[in-house]
Amino acid sequence: MNAKPNRWVAVLLAVFLQLAAMLYVARPGWALFYLLLPLTVGVLGEIHLGDPDGRNVAAAIQLAILLTCAVHAYHLARTYPGEKRRPAYSRWYGLLGAAAALLLVLTTVRAFIGEPHRFPSLAMRPTIPPGALLITQKWGYGNYSAYGIHFHRSPITSPLVRGDIIVFEYPADRSVPFAKRLIGLPGDRVTYKDGRLVVNDVPVASRQTADFIDPKTSERLHAFVESQGDIEYSIIRQKEGLNLSSMAISFPHRDRCIYEADGVTCEVPPAHYFVMGDNRDQSADSRVWGFVPADHIIGKVRYILP
Template sequence: MNLQFILGNFALILFVAMVLTGIIWCLDVFYFARQRRVAADAALAAFDARNAKLTAEGIKVDNTSRQSIEAAILRQPTWIEYSGSFFPVIALVFILRSFLYEPFKIPSGSMVPTLMIGDLILVNKFTYGIRLPVLNQKVIDVNDPQRGDVMVFKYPEDMSQDYIKRVVGVPGDKITYANKRLSVNGKELAYAPLDDYLDDEKLVYHKQFTENLSEPPHRILNEPGKLTYNPDQVKNFPQHEACTYSAEQFTCVVPPGNYFMMGDNRDNSADSRYWGFVPNKNIVGKAFFVWMNFSSLKRIGSIH
């Protein structure tokens, strides 16, 4: 585990922070607070004994300082006070993002037009099963990814990076991509043309279609003139032998426990065509909602 992985793994940082603040909180509740109480009781007993002696000698005493003495001794040190304040907040955030929902920001255009750069999305962490935080080890099965799901996963070549693509092949599927058309298990998907899509950044138009990989159909983009895939970018990924490539198409049989992923912006997506399959252990969760895009509030809504 290198430093880059640690710095890039927010879940690990959050877990360490939760453990450290939790240890300090527990030590204070079960040890330091009791020690302060003992010290305060001793100081108050000495204070009361001194005042009783002075009263017996006929000297008037002032008891107003008794509470300030007790408060000063019982006061938590700053480092304990801050740790105790942060611990429940950190623990709540850790539990929410580890087992329920985790926010992500879309950094690239590989899923346009479904997801735009700058979209802030929520990912359901339990829909594909309960996993141990940090280790990402599944302990309880719930559902398996389905064709058409928009899924977040750990990039197989760098587990510190989170990728988001669409599931186009589940274990056992035979996936063929020829002439920019997908076939699943020998059946070509249906495509319906839509109005051309304007790329606001590059000011170019893309061909836009609906693809019936699942219900409801989703939109994809193609660029005329671009190859179905770039052979020079295909890597020697694990289980590469499950795929065959030719000049105009490729075919892959998805191995058990793996998934074939593609971006909806088909000609501008680095996906399973190039770096291979996504193992079950890499799954993070299912993207289901855009909760904010500061450039366009109209983006808020569910993901299809």
């Protein structure tokens, strides 16, 4: 069997998967091009998702790529030499194999190596603006999943230190990913009172910087820089702090926390972590809903793309 590629099949494939369309007409070089180009545009679109203009431009480019590929595939199928034997990868079983291989690679990368997360909350300002894209390292943190499917769980082998930003499954609903600042490791004693953070009875170094001005509301908030080891990060505080005693809910190991009018002191249980938001007075975190179990941690944030 050496039938020429069907022009309309090529167009149909181009609508759904440009890679498959170009393999179908036996053009692997173009297949690679149409694989990388939409991926690049998609990544740029994710980065600028909070920008309506950038989002619209990315969508328009993706549509232009699809239409161009459809026309290109139609032309290549129509002009395919009738005497030329079609390679195995251009036949149905080859196309299925290529699609399966691509899906396997993408799933493996997302599950075991790195995964993007969109962060909509105000709780990590000024470090993470609302709508920012977080690139999370997953390898070494034992919670390997993608597209809602868990493939493997294992103990954490990569280091976590105070000051890291981690992504984790919210303890009350593990389907929801959260991102917070890691403040307390297993066995630590964490105190937060009157806007001051103390870990293991040692005050965390803090210095005031220029006020943070909310770009949308023009609200002026007090900004500080905290230092934990080699990690420095910015936080913001408001004049009125959270009423933690009234906000705190029932959670596992709640008996390890003592709530007072001006703050809270918690002893972090083994295999658990204490996290807080950098927007200290606008963040529901371990002060409110408790500790993060080790097996809930998805990974450590490596890049923040506003």
